[in-house]
Amino acid sequence: MKTILTGVSALALTASMAFAQSTITIGDQLEPPYLDPTAGAAGAIDNVVYANIYEGLTRFASDGSIIPGLAASWDISDDGLTYTFHLHDGVKFHDGSDMTASDVVWSLNRARAEDSTNAQKGLFAGIADVSAPDDTTVVVTLDAPNGGFLFNMAWGDAVILNEGDDIEALKTHPNGTGAFMFENWVQGDSITITRNDNYWGTPAKLEGATFKYISDPTAAFAAMMAGDVDAFPVFPAPENLPQFDADPRFNVIIGSTEGETILSTNNAMPPLDNPKVREAVSHAIDRNAIIDGAMFGYGTPIGSHFAPHHPAYIDLTGESAYDPDLARSLLAEAGFPDGFTTTLKLPPPAYARRGGEIIAAQLRAVGIETEVTNLEWADWLEQVFHGGDYGFTIVSHTEPMDFGIYANPDYYFHYDSPEYQALMEKLTAETDPAVRTELMQDAQRMLAADDVNGFLFELAKTGVANAKVMGLWENAPTQATDLTAVYWAE
Amino acid sequence: MMRAFKMPGFLIGFILAGIFVLAAAVSFFWTPDAVDTVDIVNKLHVPDAKNWFGTDHFGRDIFSMIMVGARTSIAVAIVAVGIGMGLGVPLGLAAAARKGSILDEVIMRTNDLIFAFPALLIAIMITAAFGASAVNAIIAIGIFNIPVFARLSRGAALSLWTRDFVLAARVAGKSPAHISFEHILPNILNLLIVQGTIQFSLGILAEAALSYVGLGAQPPTPSWGRMLAESQTMVSFAPHLALFPGMAIVLTVLGLNLMGDALRDLFDPKIRRDRA
Numbered sequence: 115m116k117t118i119l120t121g122v123s124a125l126a127l128t129a130s131m132a133f134a135q136s137t138i139t140i141g142d143q144l145e146p147p148y149l150d151p152t153a154g155a156a157g158a159i160d161n162v163v164y165a166n167i168y169e170g171l172t173r174f175a176s177d178g179s180i181i182p183g184l185a186a187s188w189d190i191s192d193d194g195l196t197y198t199f200h201l202h203d204g205v206k207f208h209d210g211s212d213m214t215a216s217d218v219v220w221s222l223n224r225a226r227a228e229d230s231t232n233a234q235k236g237l238f239a240g241i242a243d244v245s246a247p248d249d250t251t252v253v254v255t256l257d258a259p260n261g262g263f264l265f266n267m268a269w270g271d272a273v274i275l276n277e278g279d280d281i282e283a284l285k286t287h288p289n290g291t292g293a294f295m296f297e298n299w300v301q302g303d304s305i306t307i308t309r310n311d312n313y314w315g316t317p318a319k320l321e322g323a324t325f326k327y328i329s330d331p332t333a334a335f336a337a338m339m340a341g342d343v344d345a346f347p348v349f350p351a352p353e354n355l356p357q358f359d360a361d362p363r364f365n366v367i368i369g370s371t372e373g374e375t376i377l378s379t380n381n382a383m384p385p386l387d388n389p390k391v392r393e394a395v396s397h398a399i400d401r402n403a404i405i406d407g408a409m410f411g412y413g414t415p416i417g418s419h420f421a422p423h424h425p426a427y428i429d430l431t432g433e434s435a436y437d438p439d440l441a442r443s444l445l446a447e448a449g450f451p452d453g454f455t456t457t458l459k460l461p462p463p464a465y466a467r468r469g470g471e472i473i474a475a476q477l478r479a480v481g482i483e484t485e486v487t488n489l490e491w492a493d494w495l496e497q498v499f500h501g502g503d504y505g506f507t508i509v510s511h512t513e514p515m516d517f518g519i520y521a522n523p524d525y526y527f528h529y530d531s532p533e534y535q536a537l538m539e540k541l542t543a544e545t546d547p548a549v550r551t552e553l554m555q556d557a558q559r560m561l562a563a564d565d566v567n568g569f570l571f572e573l574a575k576t577g578v579a580n581a582k583v584m585g586l587w588e589n590a591p592t593q594a595t596d597l598t599a600v601y602w603a604e
Numbered sequence: 605m606m607r608a609f610k611m612p613g614f615l616i617g618f619i620l621a622g623i624f625v626l627a628a629a630v631s632f633f634w635t636p637d638a639v640d641t642v643d644i645v646n647k648l649h650v651p652d653a654k655n656w657f658g659t660d661h662f663g664r665d666i667f668s669m670i671m672v673g674a675r676t677s678i679a680v681a682i683v684a685v686g687i688g689m690g691l692g693v694p695l696g697l698a699a700a701a702r703k704g705s706i707l708d709e710v711i712m713r714t715n716d717l718i719f720a721f722p723a724l725l726i727a728i729m730i731t732a733a734f735g736a737s738a739v740n741a742i743i744a745i746g747i748f749n750i751p752v753f754a755r756l757s758r759g760a761a762l763s764l765w766t767r768d769f770v771l772a773a774r775v776a777g778k779s780p781a782h783i784s785f786e787h788i789l790p791n792i793l794n795l796l797i798v799q800g801t802i803q804f805s806l807g808i809l810a811e812a813a814l815s816y817v818g819l820g821a822q823p824p825t826p827s828w829g830r831m832l833a834e835s836q837t838m839v840s841f842a843p844h845l846a847l848f849p850g851m852a853i854v855l856t857v858l859g860l861n862l863m864g865d866a867l868r869d870l871f872d873p874k875i876r877r878d879r880a
Contacts, residue, residue, distance in 0.1 A: 407642060
């Protein structure tokens with residue numbers, strides 16, 4: 115009897131171990147609208163496909179550095195205009211077809227084409243020509259030297275697709291070169307991927323993974339606690355992190371993101387078009403109260419649109435220090451001694467909803483009344499991001515090194531500064547790292563001096579994972595949930 | 605009416621509901637602390653001598669927020685019941701006065717249509733279409749009150765139309781509208797008061813539910829339902845955030861229901877006869 119029992123329990127144990135070790139369930143708040151990273155800006159797409167399903171010529175590592183992707187190596191001509199990429203041999207797409215240089219040429223030409231719908235078209239703007247001398251060599255010629263070109267090619271928007279694939283079909287059935295293959299998508303619930311056994315590089319350790327979509331923070335907390343979800347790379351309720359931290363079953367992983375969380379300001383809408391008014395706003399905001407109140411202390415104050423962990427970062431928070439009296443006198447100088455009323459439209463994340471209530475109270479204290487409206491993402495994109503119908507909004511800009519958006523006067527900030535635009539052009543053309551650093555610092559100073567937006571804080575990556583899950587990214591240099599190196603420790 | 609106070613149920617209900625009405629009234633002149641300023645340094649304090657119900661995640665005094673929240677709840681419920689009575693009762697009376705006519709059919713079938721939808725669904729539909737605000741919540745809750753009152757008054761009025769005193773009035777040449785308001789309405793007032801009390805408590809619940817899903821009063825206006833929603837992720841380490849608004853909703857609704865029950869017992873002739 116005893117032997118039978120031992121046998122049964124041993125069997126049960128191995129079965130559960132085998133199951134626990136081979137797959138992982140990842141929790142995320144937002145479900146992607148579709149799965150083609152070259153077709154949309156939604157970060158939720160990259161959270162599934164980046165590095166797992168799709169790969170580019172280069173890629174981001176967890177620390178933000180650029181490492182080889184599909185290109186094993188590259189040569190840069192002395193004038194900085196010609197990049198020769200040497201592709202890995204024997205790379206296959208998930209449908210079995212070979213990945214060759216012509217796929218790269220096709221993908222890059224498609225992304226930079228006149229009618230391209232790529233959300234980050236700017237990444238490809240400087241490309242003059244792409245050619246494929248042979249099957250494993252791609253030569254990219256640029257209009258002007260571009261110090262950020264390899265960085266640009268690492269974005270999820272620059273991944274390589276199979277030439278001639280039906281783009282519409284890719285939206286629901288991605289066909290990439292990565293270590294995982296798309297398996298199934300239950301809309302509104304989850305996306306499943308499985309290991310690609312024909313992967314050209316180091317195979318993934320996991321047999322498969324499921325991305326489970328849980329938008330409600332309370333449900334996310336319950337799912338983690340119950341073990342339904344093994345990891346939440348960005349846990350939506352920072353107030354629950356101390357509880358996870360105190361529980362030996364979980365690891366809390368706090369890292370940096372590229373998310374500059376800002377009080378976006380409509381620079382075209384009176385009275386916010388007045389620099390004095392914007393300066394008043396930036397002095398009316400108490401960043402530390404927002405980080406404490408909305409994020410329970412997770413976040414780093416920023417004084418401009420730039421990530422604090424980047425080497426070129428300069429701390430400009432002093433330029434817009436919290437000083438409500440100064441804010442009131444600036445408002446009076448600008449001709450608004452009694453303040454004014456504008457709108458504050460908030461998307462769903464906690465940093466926006468909670469931060470919005472705090473900022474509304476802080477602005478009210480200096481006389482600025484805000485009509486707070488809570489919007490769902492779709493409405494936010496339509497009204498605020500595309501429609502420009504807003505006074506203030508709060509959002510985290512999670513793309514890496516995205517201060518170039520300020521050079522676009524049509525972007526939803528409507529910040530139109532010829533000096534800044536000239537500076538960005540200079541930066542793009544510059545390849546000397548020292549000079550680039552200087553120019554980036556000038557850009558930070560210019561944005562801070564113009565008080566384009568209320569610069570609040572750098573979003574922290576507040577991840578929670580089962581203590582046995584190893585190899586998850588600590589930081590978020592780009593939007594990604596790279597599972598290629600994840601495994602279960604036993 | 606004074607007889608009602610001799611009933612323990614009514615008395616308890618009256619005191620419970622009265623406390624919150626009083627709190628709402630006082631909040632117009634005085635609250636212990638401001639409810640629209642944040643004070644992050646003092647967030648999540650447990651109840652003590654200074655903050656009787658503790659402070660929330662923004663350091664606001666929960667006692668003050670409950671007081672102002674009572675104002676929101678009661679205002680929404682009163683206006684919503686007002687809409688329901690103001691439109692529902694005349695419609696019901698008209699339908700009864702013209703029983704069997706096209707008018708009766710149109711009114712009652714439209715009521716059936718509205719009634720067929722769950723009340724909260726209508727409310728969510730209206731707030732989704734016209735935006736979330738306290739005003740839209742009032743309209744939404746008010747609309748689903750209309751058929752309740754219309755049906756009630758039609759049913760009660762129909763039984764009165766056959767009575768001798770109505771016949772006498774008709775013989776005397778009074779118009780149906782005249783009879784409805786002069787003779788029918790006073791006689792169904794009891795029923796309307798009972799139903800009004802119950803709808804009032806349902807209105808408070810509906811407002812809390814709408815605010816809970818973010819479709820009611822918008823920040824910074826405090827609302828019990830939103831206080832509950834915001835406390836959700838913090839219940840495990842700061843239970844007072846959910847406890848007090850939750851208790852406020854339960855006690856107010858309990859109080860109103862006790863009052864409604866007691867009034868029904870008092871007005872219902874059948875029960876009155878049994879007791880006598």
